[in-house]
Amino acid sequence: MSTTAQQLDSLVAPVPAAARARPAPRRLPLRATGLLAILGVMVLAMLLVAAALVFRGAVRGHLDAVEQADARWATALQLRAQETAAAGDGARLRDADQELRRIGGDRAAHLEASRQLIDGGTVVMACIAWLGITCIGALALLFFSRLATDIGAVRARALAILTGDRGRGRALERNDELSDLARALDELAEALDRRERDLDIQRRQVMHQEKLAAVGSMAAGVLREIGNPIAAIDGLARALAEAQRGGEAVAPGAAWFDPAQILHETSRLAAITHEISELAAAPAAQWQLASLNEVVAKSLALLRYEPRLEGVAVVPALDPQLPAVMGIADRLVQVVMNLVVNAADAVAALPPRTGRIEVATHRVDGGMALCISDNGSGMSEAVRERAFEPLFTTKAAGCGTGLGLPLCRSVVHEHGGRIDLDSAPGQGTRVRVWLPAGAGPAVQ
Numbered sequence: 001m002s003t004t005a006q007q008l009d010s011l012v013a014p015v016p017a018a019a020r021a022r023p024a025p026r027r028l029p030l031r032a033t034g035l036l037a038i039l040g041v042m043v044l045a046m047l048l049v050a051a052a053l054v055f056r057g058a059v060r061g062h063l064d065a066v067e068q069a070d071a072r073w074a075t076a077l078q079l080r081a082q083e084t085a086a087a088g089d090g091a092r093l094r095d096a097d098q099e100l101r102r103i104g105g106d107r108a109a110h111l112e113a114s115r116q117l118i119d120g121g122t123v124v125m126a127c128i129a130w131l132g133i134t135c136i137g138a139l140a141l142l143f144f145s146r147l148a149t150d151i152g153a154v155r156a157r158a159l160a161i162l163t164g165d166r167g168r169g170r171a172l173e174r175n176d177e178l179s180d181l182a183r184a185l186d187e188l189a190e191a192l193d194r195r196e197r198d199l200d201i202q203r204r205q206v207m208h209q210e211k212l213a214a215v216g217s218m219a220a221g222v223l224r225e226i227g228n229p230i231a232a233i234d235g236l237a238r239a240l241a242e243a244q245r246g247g248e249a250v251a252p253g254a255a256w257f258d259p260a261q262i263l264h265e266t267s268r269l270a271a272i273t274h275e276i277s278e279l280a281a282a283p284a285a286q287w288q289l290a291s292l293n294e295v296v297a298k299s300l301a302l303l304r305y306e307p308r309l310e311g312v313a314v315v316p317a318l319d320p321q322l323p324a325v326m327g328i329a330d331r332l333v334q335v336v337m338n339l340v341v342n343a344a345d346a347v348a349a350l351p352p353r354t355g356r357i358e359v360a361t362h363r364v365d366g367g368m369a370l371c372i373s374d375n376g377s378g379m380s381e382a383v384r385e386r387a388f389e390p391l392f393t394t395k396a397a398g399c400g401t402g403l404g405l406p407l408c409r410s411v412v413h414e415h416g417g418r419i420d421l422d423s424a425p426g427q428g429t430r431v432r433v434w435l436p437a438g439a440g441p442a443v444q
């Protein structure tokens with residue numbers, strides 16, 4: 001595996017298993033809590049029913065006793081009346097009177113006991129109902145307020161994940177379906193984090209492949225560029241060899257042999273190989289303050305070798321007052337190169353030497369804009385709508401992958417900017433990239 005691949009793979013570090021393990025409190029699912037609440041209400045109701053039954057039994061017992069006393073009272077009265085009518089002896093009349101008084105006393109005592117029972121029973125049942133309902137109400141209040149707080153925490157966590165937070169959330173002090181949901185959210189955040197890192201790696205690999213493809217497509221231009229210095233050096237070397245073969249001494253300062261010219265040509269060759277090796281180098285993801293104008297200048301210098309730009313006027317119009325942009329210069333170079341190559345493809349069908357591409361930068365509120373305009377074929381509405389779709393291309397197989405514009409958009413978004421395009425068939429295209437001044441990496 002190459003060093004770059006190893007560096008890239010090291011970015012996909014597995015999440016430590018220890019981070020997942022956490023002692024869970026005793027489990028009490030929400031469903032069981034609901035059942036417990038219903039059970040509590042049922043127990044309270046049963047207590048009240050039992051108390052009511054006991055109360056009813058006791059009151060009825062006293063009322064039955066009062067009823068029996070009434071019956072005995074009536075019999076005793078009847079007996080006394082018979083005794084009086086028969087004018088019986090005084091002792092039996094006295095006994096009957098005593099019996100009547102005793103029955104009357106019993107009756108009054110039972111009535112008093114019933115009264116007290118009704119009062120006492122009512123108070124006891126009211127107390128049971130009040131205490132039970134208050135306890136159940138307090139428990140329900142505690143339960144629902146804790147539930148609401150924890151649901152709020154889970155909601156906040158979900159929103160945090162949505163805005164790019166991939167850390168673990170606050171552990172909930174509960175062990176039910178809600179804590180399962182919170183754990184699932186944590187796992188979702190971890191999975192998203194891993195997926196994003198994988199995607200980032202894939203994106204970098206695609207960018208690198210795009211760069212290599214650009215180097216490949218420039219091969220002809222590079223050969224043409226290096227052909228001239230090689231021919232000059234070759235000519236000088238041949239002249240020198242011929243002079244040596246003829247025994248001719250090369251006098252210092254001889255007009256036909258100038259070592260400075262060789263040095264000039266070799267430094268041209270070195271500059272070309274340096275530019276190309278820089279472009280082909282592995283992606284450097286270093287955020288730093290960069291000059292958009294320098295990015296454009298570097299891109300245009302590299303595009304000198306691009307055969308598709310032969311005979312096309314590439315006109316830079318750079319605003320010298322641009323603020324610095326915080327970004328990865330290498331990626332911004334790729335954006336400019338992709339957009340200019342697209343413009344070059346669009347002007348390819350025009351008559352020779354009429355293609356024109358303008359690369360302009362200027363200040364805008366809060367940042368800077370880069371506009372790349374061409375007078376090429378332009379886009380139909382259908383193409384314009386799908387232009388940023390990955391793998392969408394109108395070019396022949398092997399001529400376009402449909403990754404250029406999606407890559408540009410992903411890089412621009414990563415830099416906190418925006419990209420849009422203005423195009424109509426036959427009217428050319430203008431791609432506008434807006435970048436904020438000095439912004440850092442954006443959450444994607």
Ligand SMILES: Nc1ncnc2c1ncn2[C@@H]1O[C@H](COP(=O)(O)OP(=O)(O)OP(=O)(O)O)[C@@H](O)[C@H]1O
Pocket residue numbers: 338342343346374376377378379383387388392393394395399400401402403404405406428429
């Ligand atoms: N300047 C432009 N003028 C006209 N059409 C354009 C222009 N830029 C892009 N397009 C259209 O948008 C499509 C998608 O562009 P994109 O750069 O994503 O892919 P591509 O150029 O086809 O392939 P790749 O860039 O991967 O080699 C192109 O196929 C082309 O139809």
Ligand SMILES: [Mg+2]
Pocket residue numbers: 338341342400403404405
């Ligand atoms: Mg393209």
